[in-house]
Amino acid sequence: xxxxxxxxxxxxxxxxxxxxxxxxxxxxxxxxxxxxxxxxxxxxxxxxxxxxxxxxxxxxxxxxxxxxxxxxxxxxxxxxxxxxxxxxxxxxxxxxxxxxxxxxxxxxxxxxxx
Amino acid sequence: xxxxxxxxxxxxxxxxxxxxxxxxxxxxxxxxxxxxxxxxxxxxxxxxxxxxxxxxxxxxxxxxxxxxxxxxxxxxxxxxxxxxxxxxxxxxxxxxxxxxxxxxxxxxxxxxxx
Numbered sequence: 640x641x642x643x644x645x646x647x648x649x650x651x652x653x654x655x656x657x658x659x660x661x662x663x664x665x666x667x668x669x670x671x672x673x674x675x676x677x678x679x680x681x682x683x684x685x686x687x688x689x690x691x692x693x694x695x696x697x698x699x700x701x702x703x704x705x706x707x708x709x710x711x712x713x714x715x716x717x718x719x720x721x722x723x724x725x726x727x728x729x730x731x732x733x734x735x736x737x738x739x740x741x742x743x744x745x746x747x748x749x750x751x752x753x
Numbered sequence: 754x755x756x757x758x759x760x761x762x763x764x765x766x767x768x769x770x771x772x773x774x775x776x777x778x779x780x781x782x783x784x785x786x787x788x789x790x791x792x793x794x795x796x797x798x799x800x801x802x803x804x805x806x807x808x809x810x811x812x813x814x815x816x817x818x819x820x821x822x823x824x825x826x827x828x829x830x831x832x833x834x835x836x837x838x839x840x841x842x843x844x845x846x847x848x849x850x851x852x853x854x855x856x857x858x859x860x861x862x863x864x865x866x867x
Binding site (some may be wrong): 647670671680681682683684685688690728732737738739740741742743744745746 | 757784786788793794795796797798801803811812843845847850851852853854855856857858859860861
C-alpha cells in the first residue's frame with residue numbers, strides 16, 4: 640500500500656462523531672483553498688474548495704472554514720463514517736497569470752474507529 | 754469517460770536509466786500537470802501545461818522534461834534517473850486551469866530508482 644501515511648499527524652475519531660481537520664497556509668495572495676481526500680493507493684480526490692473572499696462554504700456532510708486573519712483553514716466532516724478514513728490535504732492555489740499553481744500541505748490522516 | 758489514466762502503475766529503474774511516464778485524459782481538458790509525492794511532504798508540482806504546445810515549470814522541475822503535442826497526452830520524461838527521484842507520481846487535469854477549476858488526479862505511478 641501507499642507509504643504516504645508515514646510521519647503524518649493522525650486524527651482518530653469515533654464513527655458518528657464530527658471530525659475537524661486543521662491547516663495553516665502561507666500565501667496571503669492565494670485565490671482558492673482546496674481540500675482533497677486521498678485513500679490508500681489512489682490519487683487525491685477533490686472534496687470542497689473555498690474562494691478567498693468567503694469565510695465558510697458547505698457541501699454534503701462537509702464544511703470548510705477560512706480565517707484569513709490567522710491564515711487558517713479547517714475541514715469539518717459531520718457524522719464521520721468508516722469510508723471517511725483517508726489522508727486529507729489542504730491546498731492553496733496561488734497561481735499567477737490566471738492559471739492555477741496548487742501548493743499542497745503535508746496532510747492529516749483521519750482514522751475512523753467503528 | 755476514463756478520466757485521467759497513467760501508465761505504468763509501478764516501475765523500477767537503475768540509476769542513469771531513462772523512461773517516460775504516460776498520462777492521458779479524455780475530458781478535453783486544457784490544463785494538465787505532474788506532481789510527485791514523497792512521504793510526509795504532500796504533493797509538489799513538477800511541470801504543468803495550459804494547452805497543447807505550452808508547458809512551464811513548477812516547484813521541482815529539475816531532472817524532468819515534458820512536452821504537450823496533443824490535448825489528451827502529457828508525458829513526463831526522466832532522462833537520467835537518480836535515487837532522489839524515487840517517489841509516487843501523479844498526473845492531474847482541469848478544464849482551463851483557472852484558479853476555481855477542479856483538478857482530477859490519475860491513480861499514480863510508483864517509481865523506484867536503485
